[in-house]
């Protein structure tokens with residue numbers, strides 16, 4: 001990434017809140033830079049990027065693409081999100097950086113098969129329920145090229161420690177837990193908090209795509225990166241993934257792996273405040289009934 005040559009406009013506070021759980025423009029900027037660096041390192045961007053097509057699924061108001069795309073002008077960038085207001089803002093203010101898609105909440109996505117060299121999905125599977133996740137994993141396997149890769153972020157299990165012990169126990173037993181955290185206005189009632197164990201990912205996600213690497217706390221010190229690829233791809237498939245899981249990516253720079261935001265960021269900024277029984281205060285601005293396929 002060669003820095004951002006353009007002065008790009010800042011999205012309004014409400015749109016920043018939806019992606020960062022913060023209204024602080026500096027945090028929006030610094031997290032965008034940090035996530036973009038991680039994607040650049042893990043995403044297999046090659047040479048000039050010419051001929052590559054890449055998708056930021058759940059791009060929101062463009063926090064990542066506004067930092068990533070300017071450094072790779074030859075890549076055909078796409079951003080997709082069911083948040084119509086965020087996509088309308090991107091179209092108006094970041095129009096030339098990428099092609100922006102107002103996508104449906106549930107698959108299928110409106111892309112042909114084998115469309116993308118890279119699809120990254122940051123801080124989305126950390127919020128949506130399991131049935132959506134499984135449907136979307138199948139869809140990602142469809143739209144990624146045979147030699148492409150998919151990067152999905154999940155909450156680092158180190159963060160599970162802030163949760164009450166009975167909740168930690170449930171996560172261990174079930175492998176995945178979708179918790180009500182009060183919701184986020186504008187993002188639909190299904191948009192809560194979702195936690196996974198590494199065993200669950202190895203057993204369930206690898207039915208859709210091979211897990212090549214699992215990078216601890218790759219995103220802003222709080223979310224792990226699960227790097228996946230279609231089984232036919234050239235890289236060596238990770239060992240006995242059902243038992244051992246993906247190997248750590250040794251070459252991942254510690255400076256990125258250890259980046260954090262002073263401990264103020266955890267579980268959408270609500271560390272220790274998760275309201276497990278609370279009802280959602282989401283206003284349902286998403287027009288579709290997002291919890292049903």
Ligand SMILES: C[S@@+](CC[C@H](N)C(=O)[O-])C[C@H]1O[C@@H](n2cnc3c(N)ncnc32)[C@H](O)[C@@H]1O
Nearest residue numbers: 018019058059060063064082083105122123124
């Ligand atoms: C925490 S934000 C992350 C935004 C962006 N990936 C980033 O890191 O800046 C989560 C995003 O997921 C989007 N989202 C919610 N439901 C979705 C769905 N069903 N499919 C795709 N994206 C969804 C939200 O609209 C929101 O933009």
